[in-house]
Amino acid sequence: MEIKDLQKKMMSRALNLAREGRDMDNGGPFGAVITRGDEIIAESRNEVLCKGDCTQHAELRVIQRACRKLKTLSLEGCVLFTSCEPCMMCLGAAYWADLDYIYYAASAQDAKEYGFKYSDMFYNSDAEDRHKEFKMIQICRDEAVEIWDQVREKELNF
Numbered sequence: 001m002e003i004k005d006l007q008k009k010m011m012s013r014a015l016n017l018a019r020e021g022r023d024m025d026n027g028g029p030f031g032a033v034i035t036r037g038d039e040i041i042a043e044s045r046n047e048v049l050c051k052g053d054c055t056q057h058a059e060l061r062v063i064q065r066a067c068r069k070l071k072t073l074s075l076e077g078c079v080l081f082t083s084c085e086p087c088m089m090c091l092g093a094a095y096w097a098d099l100d101y102i103y104y105a106a107s108a109q110d111a112k113e114y115g116f117k118y119s120d121m122f123y124n125s126d127a128e129d130r131h132k133e134f135k136m137i138q139i140c141r142d143e144a145v146e147i148w149d150q151v152r153e154k155e156l157n158f
Helices: 005-024 058-070 088-097 108-113 120-124 127-133 141-156
Strands: 031-036 039-045 079-084 101-106 136-138
Touching: 005 031, 005 039, 005 058, 005 079, 005 101, 005 141, 031 058, 039 058, 058 079, 058 088, 079 108, 079 141, 101 141, 108 120, 108 141, 127 136
Parallel strands: 079 101, 101 136
Antiparallel strands: 031 039, 031 079
């Protein structure tokens, strides 16, 4: 599948938010944006650590912000770009938000290999069915994994 310039641009923004979270050492290396057409409606990065709240994933935060901005519970017509395949909690929120598509960079398997937490139920579910139901498309994986490589490298240098 050919990646369009707009998709690359929006994923680039999500990855930049992940880099900011990595560099700030207070949220985690994850970022997400919600778009409608070529407009960014909302953006966020993970703030689990700085908020002391395990639900402060980038995807949940960006869905909340987009709903507030658009004054609606439905984000139909919008697309989520996220630096990593959403966990079950974030997929549930995306389902209720009626997003048209989800573009993700790093996979859940990548996340597992870097020590990020997903449930066994997630891994035991059929990835192909999950991706089809949620209209999930992977792009820019290498760029996302590189962000985590830098986290790992930083931890090893302490």
